[in-house]
Amino acid sequence: MVNAGMGQAVQVNGQPLDSLPEGLFIPPDALELLLDSFSGPLELLLWLIRRNRMDIRDIPVAEVTRQYLQYLQEARRRNLELAAEYLLMAAWLAEIKARMLLPVPPTRDDEEMDPRLELVRRLEALALVQGQAEALQSLPQSGRDFWTVNPVHYEDLSPSPPLLELIDIAAAWLRIQQRPVRRDQPVHQLSNPAMGLRQRMVEVLLCCRRDHRPWSLLELLPELSRQALTMSLLAILELLRQEALQLLEDREDGWQVSIAGMEVPQRA
Amino acid sequence: MREALLALFLSSAEPLSRERLAGIFADDPEYAGWQAALEILLATGEGPMQLVAVAGGYRLQIHPRHHALLARLHVEAPRPLSKAVLETLAIIAYQQPVTRPEIEHWRGVSVGASIMQQLQELGWIAVVGHRESPGRPALWATTSEFMQHFALTSLEDLPVAMTGK
């Protein structure tokens, strides 16, 4: 079955499979390599057909089956693991061979009854896929045959502001207020809910934040109307109550406050 | 104008279509004439760059005259695809959309999960739907990245396969 006498004459490594001599000849290490390179029984079959220069549409099933089984037997003799698919294919081939021996029942369309038809379809499909794979392989590929421009860096773009109107914020605040509130945590509620007071509170904080030093009360009171003065005074008192401002000392020249949570340099 | 157009292409990781550009330039009078600038860029390129039609849009590529130099920079060529991966990709590219059982039928062997995963990691294939048959198998197709990698303008540009050996 195996022509061991020629075994030494054939180099396996580096030789394309198609250069194997006609007929079944498997050099010692070639079978494993051969089976590795096939993706499955259908491909082994297609390769056998092409190697024998057979017509895919008129396969001499007996001869192909004989060669195919020889490969399988040889593989088994060498204890190579074969997927179950290979044995399924063998069974299929045997079935086709058997059906071809039966007398053909009279039909209008002979081709419809050819037991090889499904096999031919499968082989042609595989041949097409192989051709398509080769065609893809021949295409130029990015990073191998051509290079694209890598996206050029740009500095952060400012995000577009969300779709939001002032009235949405007011509506959200209204909804929150209408919710039943848990009272287990302190919330600094102002007795006077006017937003003017809050505006002034934030301004006082920002003012104190600009310069890390104690601020005298007078510095924080604008020389404006009496109303503004009242508002500022209220804001500072509220911030002191909320412990957002710290009262440092009560001196002759007035109070001094500093923003909480900030180290104030000690004066000598 | 030409600079503004270039800036867009240079910053984009994706090919830009005419529709996309039209949306960006809108009817802004500052950018009137962008279409003429696009034609010139397509025709003449800019410095070492050429503008190429790919995957339904245009993208910048380095002119082939610089390829020898670029090969010195990009010494690590992408790993060649294995036969199994290449055949699976070919079936998806040419037969899409296609299910995994159909791919297995075409190839005559089962398709390992690792093959599909490799192609997904490359960003070349994606699930585009499901077949309304029992089990609702996923339908696979190639992506825009696939066309970009192989510099295809559309799927119609896939080369015709030779089979009659």
Added chain:
Amino acid sequence: MREALLALFLSSAEPLSRERLAGIFADDPEYAGWQAALEILLATGEGPMQLVAVAGGYRLQIHPRHHALLARLHVEAPRPLSKAVLETLAIIAYQQPVTRPEIEHWRGVSVGASIMQQLQELGWIAVVGHRESPGRPALWATTSEFMQHFALTSLEDLPVAMTGK
């Protein structure tokens, strides 16, 4: 020469150092003068691009004068704020200066760091102080950008949200 240098920078995903460039150009007489070309590129840029020094070498970037146009391509269209973010903003606007535990109290649920971050990235809220209570919690308030965006001159201009009690 300038073109060859540009081709390298354009095709590279990473910054290129002088050493790397020197290795690529080697002593190839065809590319003598690459160092002078690099200096010019650094000084004058090329079209919409400028060459900047970053860790690891030099890389191209789009000149900021094109940022407004790039934003049309790369910045997502405006979307509404999520409910959680909107509520947090409303509480800060109407209750400022306010701490995060207080915001959580008003909302009845915890306020994730991502919510505060989103509002900070918009430039609409900032820390204006701290309370001298345990943990020294930060006091949040709206910013002048917030006022400008909504064309407010003072918080008194905020619409009155009546609870109808």
